[in-house]
Amino acid sequence: MPTKVFFLINPISGGLDKKGFRSNAEQFCKTHNLSPKFLETTGKDDPSRLAESLKEYQPEILVIGGGDGTVNLAASTLQEIAMQIPIAIIPLGSANGMARELLIPEEPLEALKLILNSNQKNVDVLVVNGQYSIHLSDLGFNAKLIRKFEKFGQRGKWNYARHFFSILQEQSTSEYSIYINDEVIDIKAHMVAFANARTYGTGAVINPDGKLDDGIFEVCIFRPYPWYALGGIAWKFFIGDIKESPYVKIIPAREALVLVHPDEELQIDGEVIGTVAKVEVSVSEMPLNVLVP
Numbered sequence: 001m002p003t004k005v006f007f008l009i010n011p012i013s014g015g016l017d018k019k020g021f022r023s024n025a026e027q028f029c030k031t032h033n034l035s036p037k038f039l040e041t042t043g044k045d046d047p048s049r050l051a052e053s054l055k056e057y058q059p060e061i062l063v064i065g066g067g068d069g070t071v072n073l074a075a076s077t078l079q080e081i082a083m084q085i086p087i088a089i090i091p092l093g094s095a096n097g098m099a100r101e102l103l104i105p106e107e108p109l110e111a112l113k114l115i116l117n118s119n120q121k122n123v124d125v126l127v128v129n130g131q132y133s134i135h136l137s138d139l140g141f142n143a144k145l146i147r148k149f150e151k152f153g154q155r156g157k158w159n160y161a162r163h164f165f166s167i168l169q170e171q172s173t174s175e176y177s178i179y180i181n182d183e184v185i186d187i188k189a190h191m192v193a194f195a196n197a198r199t200y201g202t203g204a205v206i207n208p209d210g211k212l213d214d215g216i217f218e219v220c221i222f223r224p225y226p227w228y229a230l231g232g233i234a235w236k237f238f239i240g241d242i243k244e245s246p247y248v249k250i251i252p253a254r255e256a257l258v259l260v261h262p263d264e265e266l267q268i269d270g271e272v273i274g275t276v277a278k279v280e281v282s283v284s285e286m287p288l289n290v291l292v293p
């Protein structure tokens with residue numbers, strides 16, 4: 001019996017045409033005696049469409065052609081239907097933060113070859129207010145930046161930089177109460193992140209000691225800083241040394257509860273959820289099996 005491989009493909013991610021990848025994947029499956037099934041995302045009802053197709057086809061491997069949002073969709077659906085099959089990530093998005101973190105080849109066909117490989121990593125899945133996160137989620141600054149970026153609908157580095165500096169100028173902070181490791185931390189902050197991974201798709205290393213498979217996550221707190229410290233903070237992000245900044249506090253945990261006033265914007269793996277006053281984070285009992293080099 002050929003191995004059943006399910007392909008989930010996002011036709012719009014990264015602004016890339018996926019037709020070439022699909023025909024290469026079909027050829028690859030023929031060559032390696034694999035039995036493929038393809039599903040394209042539509043942006044609507046994707047979780048239920050994917051769940052139904054997976055339950056019906058019962059694949060042995062799930063291949064994801066898309067960016068972090070598509071990887072999150074697949075991981076969330078596997079959690080919801082409690083199906084533990086390995087996934088292969090084909091980095092066909094804009095930032096591909098998760099694929100970079102796992103050192104998956106950038107070239108789609110090279111990444112696809114991982115399905116012939118048996119190296120797997122058990123990636124932790126965080127549960128953030130009942131939704132799943134495998135990469136990075138946060139409250140405050142970065143979520144507002146993503147919201148602004150989406151609202152104006154303009155892509156590209158210059159627009160990113162423009163929105164980045166306009167939000168930076170706002171210097172807005174909220175009051176956070178963080179219940180963590182039997183302690184309560186009351187703190188004013190620009191941003192509080194829940195990090196499974198190390199690095200944002202932009203390359204900023206937010207959580208230098210982060211490990212995807214250690215059963216824990218890190219709560220990264222970014223406190224107010226004087227204007228003259230900004231250059232040093234940016235440099236530390238770039239060189240992966242942010243934990244040495246006096247304005248940053250990083251706390252490993254298995255569970256956390258965060259209350260925030262006034263409400264702050266929350267984003268999960270790059271998708272803005274909306275403003276919230278409370279965030280509960282824990283680690284799911286079922287990890288995500290990812291095929292890695």
Ligand SMILES: Nc1ncnc2c1ncn2[C@@H]1O[C@H](COP(=O)(O)OP(=O)(O)OP(=O)(O)O)[C@@H](O)[C@H]1O
Nearest residue numbers: 013014041042043066067068069070093094095096
């Ligand atoms: N057919 C479609 N038409 C419009 N939007 C879609 C479609 N399929 C999926 N989407 C949307 O694509 C988004 C996820 O894209 P994804 O994050 O995978 O790619 P990206 O944003 O290009 O890459 P990255 O997250 O790595 O920067 C979701 O918001 C989803 O609703």
